[in-house]
Amino acid sequence: DQQVKQNSPSLSVQEGRISILNCDYTNSMFDYFLWYKKYPAEGPTFLISISSIKDKNEDGRFTVFLNKSAKHLSLHIVPSQPGDSAVYLCAAKYLGGSEKLVFGKGTKLTVNP
Amino acid sequence: DADVTQTPRNRITKTGKRIMLECSQTKGHDRMYWYRQDPGLGLRLIYYSFDVKDINKGEISDGYSVSRQAQAKFSLSLESAIPNQTALYFCATSDSDSNTDTQYFGPGTRLTVL
Numbered sequence: 227d228q229q230v231k232q233n234s235p236s237l238s239v240q241e242g243r244i245s246i247l248n249c250d251y252t253n254s255m256f257d258y259f260l261w262y263k264k265y266p267a268e269g270p271t272f273l274i275s276i277s278s279i280k281d282k283n284e285d286g287r288f289t290v291f292l293n294k295s296a297k298h299l300s301l302h303i304v305p306s307q308p309g310d311s312a313v314y315l316c317a318a319k320y321l322g323g324s325e326k327l328v329f330g331k332g333t334k335l336t337v338n339p
Numbered sequence: 340d341a342d343v344t345q346t347p348r349n350r351i352t353k354t355g356k357r358i359m360l361e362c363s364q365t366k367g368h369d370r371m372y373w374y375r376q377d378p379g380l381g382l383r384l385i386y387y388s389f390d391v392k393d394i395n396k397g398e399i400s401d402g403y404s405v406s407r408q409a410q411a412k413f414s415l416s417l418e419s420a421i422p423n424q425t426a427l428y429f430c431a432t433s434d435s436d437s438n439t440d441t442q443y444f445g446p447g448t449r450l451t452v453l
Contacts, residue, residue, distance in 0.1 A: 271444070332381065
């Protein structure tokens with residue numbers, strides 16, 4: 227059973243607009259969440275993370291929101307740029323636990339010029 | 340220079356052959372991981388190592404073995420490769436001293452088993 231779900235396989239937005247990527251999780255033990263960006267033929271690159279004690283974390287154009295009651299997090303990219311086109315992977319873990327990162331299947335973002 | 344390197348980047352082999360994938364890191368991290376990625380699936384953990392003397396199985400360790408030769412090196416072996424081990428393999432590292440233990444990935448090895 228998938229513990230981390232990214233239900234949208236793909237998303238297309240216009241340059242300059244907001245991109246919102248969503249992620250749901252089922253395991254209430256998760257207390258740390260990460261977003262990775264992946265280009266074809268490259269390894270995932272860490273983008274931003276959030277601890278369960280927060281509901282928002284911001285880094286430049288990237289903001290992650292966490293709704294613990296809904297077991298939902300989202301990544302906002304504002305403004306979107308063509309270079310943001312990539313697969314975005316959501317991952318979760320519980321600090322102090324097995325250290326295992328559980329990944330979603332990813333959402334492919336295309337930002338059109 | 341890349342902090343996490345993997346060799347080879349691409350490999351084609353035949354069923355039954357023994358294959359070794361290598362990972363090296365210059366980040367000074369103590370923890371290392373091997374994942375595989377298949378089309379339509381998320382990354383899945385094969386093995387992980389918290390230090391040279393600590394090796395742990397992940398969720399899909401059957402058919403694989405690992406060796407942590409040094410803090411900076413972690414190798415993945417397929418003793419007798421089979422076609423369903425065709426996948427993209429990623430090595431990752433993390434630092435247990437960090438607050439978050441974020442994992443950093445290598446560029447991947449594309450393995451094809453015929």
